[in-house]
Amino acid sequence: MKILVIGPSWVGDMVMSQSLYISIKQEHPNAELHVLAPAWCCALLERMPEVDKAIVMPLGHGDFKLFERFRLGRQLKAQNYDWSIVQPNSLKSALIPLFSGIKKRTGWKGEYRYGLLNDLRSNKRSFPLMVERYDALAYPKAHMIDNHCLPNLPWPALTVDQKNQQLAVAELQLDTSRPVLSLCPGAEFGPSKRWPEQHYAEVAKQQIEQGKQVWIFGSAKDITVAETIRHSLPAALQSNCHILAGKTSLHQAIDLMALSAMVVSNDSGLMHIAAALQRPLVAVYGSTSPKYTPPLAEQVAVVHTNIECRPCFQRECPLGHLKCLKDLAPQLVINAINKLQERE
Incomplete structure (x- = not known):
């Protein structure tokens, strides 16, 4: 399995997102995990052993730029990803997986993303912590009724050089x-x-x-x-x-x-x-x-x-x-x- 995660744009959120990456690798040990994120977050991704490849997001935080998102999506299509997980809640963050032709696109309900995501989660209030909301996306929708259904929530653990x-x-x-x-x-x-x-x-x-x-x-x-x-x-x-x-x-x-x-x-x-x-x-x-x-x-x-x-x-x-x-x-x-x- 080859997985593309659209990562968050802020340093703290990116650190917390490691819990998701750990859970993905626990559930799918042989999966190849790529994360698309702003350049300033890539140093963090390099300290997360679960991430096989960090891809620099060329667009700035808040930039919509539909054509550039389409072009990036078409470039990523060659990677033949099986699954995409979109961590941000914005509409624009869900466009690249769609343009990449990824069949399974998972994320939380937000900003009218119906159709952009086809594995849409809507029970966000059942997961009060941001890290729980990230981690829940690693598991099938039917299993994620509330935060008590999460396996042992892994904490972020950055490596030191x-x-x-x-x-x-x-x-x-x-x-x-x-x-x-x-x-x-x-x-x-x-x-x-x-x-x-x-x-x-x-x-x-x-x-x-x-x-x-x-x-x-x-x-x-x-x-x-x-x-x-x-x-x-x-x-x-x-x-x-x-x-x-x-x-x-x-x-x-x-x-x-x-x-x-x-x-x-x-x-x-x-x-x-x-x-x-x-x-x-x-x-x-x-x-x-x-x-x-x-x-x-x-x-x-x-x-x-x-x-x-x-x-x-x-x-x-x-x-x-x-x-x-x-x-x-x-x-x-x-x-x-x-x-x-x-x-x-």
Whole structure:
């Protein structure tokens, strides 16, 4: 069997999608699995041993471009896929499998996809977690009545390239003699997911004083936030705080984060990477909820406030106060770190 998966476009979603790929290979051990995804997600796919081939999606997120989708579909037709699974819910994401002539096309009901998908699932509410919705697509429709019908849900588990890891340590002139606290203060979703920089700085200060060093991860968009955290530390402690935001590839970020003794992260793609690496993790939630996209790992502490307006799932605070994040005191995260350390 040859299978084409239309993968998600966001880093966190792509990490969670590994559960689907694991289940596909468990159900069909001899299947050849290809995943079509944006270029920025391919580094993740390369760290998933279940994926036999990553295919770069040439269209940008949100681009419809019907003719280009048709052309790509006709190119992929030569692969003679037996089955396609469409993870995104958009209409446009279901077009390429149709144009590829794939006979069985599986996905969730969404955006008038009748006819585009012929193995359509409509009981999404029976699977409250996003990862469950992904994983359910690996199994026959008749078996997927609710999430209790899922076999043991496999958690994402990214592989680490130790050679690449050591090269990254040398390239960035990092010293691993002190335990590493990794901070992930960014979030592509929007400001309603970002815990304040000053709160991160207080945690960093306390942990450096306890003998750790701090590595701040993120994209180039997070450099300003990372610099604010570092500059908020007392001058004597700043040498133990290293800004990696904007300096690493995704491959390098995965390998370096694997060296963490502890990770503190917003609800973001990096949070899911840390979980998939099974690093001790404190996950900070603002406008979103761990009831939908929890970090999937054993050593996890989830912290959030309990104000009435959360979770609102908005990119920006509709009330303009961001209390769900501002009122989440640094000491709560420090307490969570201490409890995780006690378990080890």
